[in-house]
Amino acid sequence: MKSRFYSFVLLALLACTTSTPTASVTPANTLAAPLPDSEPSLITAQAMVVSAHPEASRIGLEVLQKGGNAYDAAVAVQFALAVALPTAGNLGGGGFFLYRGNEGSIGALDFREMAPSAASRDMYLDKQGNVITDLSTAGHLASGVPGTVAGMITVHQKLGKLPWTELVQPAVELARRGVVLTSKEAAGLNRTRPDFIKYNPKHTPAYVRPDGDTRPWQASDTIRYPDLARTLERIRDKGWAGFYQGQTAKLIVAEMQRGGGIITEQDLLRYQPKWRAPLRGSYRGYDLIAMPPPSSGGVALLQMLQMLEPYDLRAAGWHSPLAVHYITEAERRVYADRATYLGDPDFGKVPVAQLTDPTYVKNRMSTLENNGRATPSSEVQAGAGLPVYESDQTTHYNIVDAMGNAVSCTTTLNGSYGSKVVVAGAGFLLNNEMDDFSVKAGAPNYYGLVGGTANAIEPGKRMLSSMTPTIVTQGGKLFMVVGTPGGSTIITSVLQTIIHVLDYGMTMQQAVSAPRLHHQWLPDQIDAEENALLPAARDTLQRRGYKINPRSAWGRVDAIRVLPDGHLEGGADPRGDDKAMGY
Template identity: 75%
Template sequence: MKVRFYPVALAALLSCTTATRTAVPEAAAVLAATPPTAAAPVTATKAMVISAHPEASRIGLEILQKGGNAYDAAVAVQFALAVCFPVAGNIGGGGFLLYRGADGTEGALDFRETAPAAATRDMYLDAQGNVIAGRSTAGHLAVGIPGTVAGMEVVHKKLGKLPWADLVQPALDLAARGVRLTAKEAAGFNRVRPEFVKYNASVAPAYVRADGETRPWQEGDVVQYPDLARTLQRIRDKGRAGFYEGETATLIVAEMKRGNGLITKQDLQGYQAKWRTPLHGQYRGYDVLTFPPPSSGGVALLQMLQMLEPYDLGKAGWHSPQAVHWLTEAERRVYADRATYLGDPDFGRVPVAQLLNPKYNRQRMSTIHANGRATPSKEVTAGSGLPGYESDQTTHYNVVDAQGNAVSCTTTLNGAYGSKVVVAGAGFLLNNEMDDFSSKPGTPNSYGLVGGVANAITPGKRMLSSMTPALLTKNGKLQMAIGTPGGSTIITSVLQGIINTLDYGMNAQQAVAAPRLHHQWLPDQIDAEEKALLPAAADTLRRRGYTINPGGKWGRMEEIRVLPDGRLEGGADPRGDDTTRGY
C-alpha cells in the first residue's frame, strides 16, 4: 500500500465543506512530518508470531510448526519471555489476553494481579496521609498476587491443542542451557544491579553475577537460570498447582516474610483468572475488538477513535499541527475520564456504556477550539452526568495461526524488573503492580497518572491498567492484531498504530516504527519522541498554547496485518529486540 503523507499546505487548499474539515492556520508555513524510513516488514503465507525477544518468537513459531494453534503458541511464548526477557516477561506478574477464533468466537482473559488480603487502602501513606515515596514501586510490599500461571492454564484448558508439558518445556530448556544477552539486556542488568542487591537477601543468582565477578554484563554473555528451570519443571508437571501450591508457594511466602510483604499461601491458592466480555467499537469501517475494565485501555481507545473519526486526519497530514491538535484534545479528555471513572468492575460500577456512547464523545469534542488552540488541562474535567464510583516495562506479543485464530496479549511486571525482588530458590522476579492502584486519590503514580476512588486499594481487587491488546476485523475477517507496552503511553501508542495504518496507509513495520506523541491530561504537555514533529510544527503548536516535552523512546509495539491476498505482514518495534517469525 502506498504511504500517504500530506503537507498541511495541501490540506489547507482542499475544500472544507463540513465542520470537521477545519481550516489549518499558518498552513503555508508548516509541513506535515514524514516518519524516518523503516525496515521492510516481514511477510508470511500461513502463520506469524511477534514478541519482544527472538528466542520467544522462535519458540512460538516452532509450536505452530508442530501443529499447535495460536493459543498453544501464546502460552509457550509467555513462559519463554519469563526466561529470556526478565525486564517484563514473567510468571510473577499478570496480563490480559484477547483472542478471536477463525470461526468468529472471541474472548478476553483477565489474569491481572490482585491485592493481597492484608492490603489496606492507606498502606502507602504516612501518618500525615502523604504518599511514602518508593514504597509502592519497589520491594516486597509493592507485590500483587501473580496471575500469569493461572491465566496460561485457563487459556490452554479452554483453547489449547497440544499437551501442556509441550508448551512449558521449551522455556524450561532455555532456562537450563542459558540465554545469550543482547546489548539492551546487558545494559538493563547493569543498570538495576544496585536494586537487585538492595532488595534481595544475597546477590541474586543469574540476575547479578554470583561468582564474585564484578565486571559488567556484556552483549553475548550467557545467563543460566537453574532455580527458574526447577520452578518451570514444577509448573510443567503440575500446572497451576506447581506455582500456587507446594514448593513454589512455600518459597514465595518465605520471600514475602523475609521482606515484610503481604502475600500468603491463602492468597496464592485463592487467585483466579477471569473471563471478561470484550469491547467492540468501529473506526473507518473496521470493527475494533479490545479489552474491558479493569483495563482502562480498551474504553479509552474506543473513546478516542470515536472522537477522531469525524476528522480527516489523512488530509491534515501525519503529525501536522492540525492533526496533533485533534489528537491531543481527544487524549486530554479521555485521560480525564480515566482518572475519575475507571477501576475494577468487580468492586464498583464502571460506566462503560456511557463512556462509549457516541453522543457523549461528540459532546466532549465539541469543546475544543476550532482555531487549533490548546485547551489547558486545568479547564478539562471528567465528563458530567455519569455515575461516580505503569518505567514502561510491560511486553506484548501477537500470534496468528494458519487457521486464522488470533491472539493479542499484553503482560507485565509493571516497572522494569518489577519490584526487583527475586524469589529465593525459585529464580523469578515479582511484580510491583500495587503501584497501579491509586495510593491516594489525586496523587500521580510512577507514570504520572492520576487516579480516583474507583481505583483505591481493596483486598482481592485488580488494579487499573493501561494495557490495550486489540484485534481489528472487517466484514467478519481478521485484519490486524496490535498492542504495546509503555505504561500510561500504551493507549495513545495503540491509537497511533491504528491511525498510522488506516489513515496514513503505512505498512505494519512503518506503523510501529514511526515516532510517537503522547498526552495524558496531567501533566499538561505533549511528550514527543525525536523526529515526531518538524521544528516548524512544534513552534506552531507552542504558539497555540501547547507545551512540547521532547523525550526518549517508549513502547515496543507489535502489529500483524492481514493483506488483501491473505498473506500476513508483521511489524516488530525497532525500539527493542522485538522479532517477527512466520512461515
C-alpha cells in the same frame, strides 16, 4: 433507581450536546512531517509470531510448525519471555489475553494481579497522609498476587490443542541452556544491579554475577537460570498446583516474610483469572475488539477513535499541527475520564456504556478550539454527569496461526524488573503492580497517572491498567492484531499505530517504527520522540499553547496485519529486540 439515574444522565448529556466540527482540508500542508522510512515488513504466507524477544518468537513459531494453534503458541511464548526477557516477561506478574477464533468467536481473559487480603487503602501513606516514597514501586510490599501462570493454564484448558508439557518444556530448556544477552538486555541488568542487591540482601539472584564479581554484563554473555528451570518444571508437571501450591508457593511466602511482604498461601490459593466480555467499537468502517476493565485501554481507545473519526487526519497531514491538535485534545479528555471513572468492575460499577456512548463522546469534543489552540488540562475535567463509584515495563505479543486464529496478549511486571525482588530458590521476579492502584487520590503513580476512589486499594481487587491488546477486523475478517508495553503511553501508542495504517496508509513496519507523540491530561505536555515533529510544526504548536517535552523512545509495539491476498505482514518495534517470525 440505578436505571432511572443512568437514563437521567444520558438525557442530560443529549441536552447539552453540540455538533462536532469537521476538519478543514489542507492539501499542501508544509508543516506535516513526511511519512517515515523503515525496514521492510516481514511478509509470510500462513502464520506469524511477533514478540519482544527472538528466542520467544522462535519458540512460538516452532509450536505453530509442529501443529499447535495460536493459543498453544501463546502459552509457549509467555513462558519463554519469563526466561528471556526478565525486564517484563514473567511468572510473577499478570496481564490480559484477547483472542479471535477463525470462525469469529472472541474472548478476553483477565489474569491481572490482585491486592493481597491484608492490603488496605492507606497502606503506602505515612501518619500525615503523605505517600511514602518507593514503598509501592519497589520491594516486597509492592507486589500483588501473580496471575500469569493461572492465566496460561486457563487459556490452554479452553483453547489449547497440544499437551501442556510440550508448551512449557521449551522454556525449561531455555532456562537451563541459558540466554545470550543483547546489548539492550545487558545495559538493563547493569543499570538495575544496585536494586537487585538492595532488595535481595539474603541471596544473589542470577541477574547479578555471583561471588562478588562486579564486572558489567556484556552483549553475548550467557545467563543460566537453574532455579527458574526447576520452577518451570513444577509448572510443567503439576500445572496450577506447581505454582499456587507446594514448593513454589512456599518459596513465595517465605520471600514475603523475609522482606515484609503480605502475600500469603491463602492469597495464592484464592487467585482465579476471569473471562470477561470484550468491548466492541468501530472506526472508518473497521471493527475493533478491545479489552474491558480493569484494563482502561479498551475504553480509552474506543473513546479516542470515536472522537477522531469526524476529522480528516489524512488531509491534515501526518504529525501536522492540526492533526496533533485533534489527537492531543482527544487524549486529554479521555485520560481525564480514565482518572475518575475506571477501576475493577468487580468492586463497583464502571460506566463503560456511558463513557463509550456516541452522544457522550461527541459532547466531550464540543469544547475543542477550532483555531488549533490548546485547551489547558486545568480546564478539562472528567465528563459531567457520570456517577463515581466507591468501591513503562510491560511486554506484548501477537500470533496468527495458519487457521486464522489470532491472539493479542499484553503481560507485565509493571516497572522494569517489577519490584526488583527475586523469589529465593524459585528464580523469578515479583511484580510491583500495587503502584497501579490510586495509592492516594490525585497523587501520580510511577507513570505520572493520577486516579481516584474507583481505583483505590481493596483486598482482592485488581488494579487499573493501561494495557491495550486490540484486534481489528474488516467485513467479518481478521485485519490486524496490535499491542505494546509502555505504561501510560500504551493506549496512545496503539491509537497511533492504528491511525498510521488506516488514515495514513503506512505499512505495518512503518506504523510500528514511526516516531510517537503522547499526552495524558496530567502533566499537561506533549511528549515527543526525536524527529516526531518538524521544527516549524513544533514552533506552531508552542505558539498555540502546547508544551512540547522531548523524550527518549518509548513502547515496543508489535503488530500483524492481514493483507488483501491473505498474506501476513508483521511489524516488530526497533526500539527493542522485538522479532517477527513466520512461515
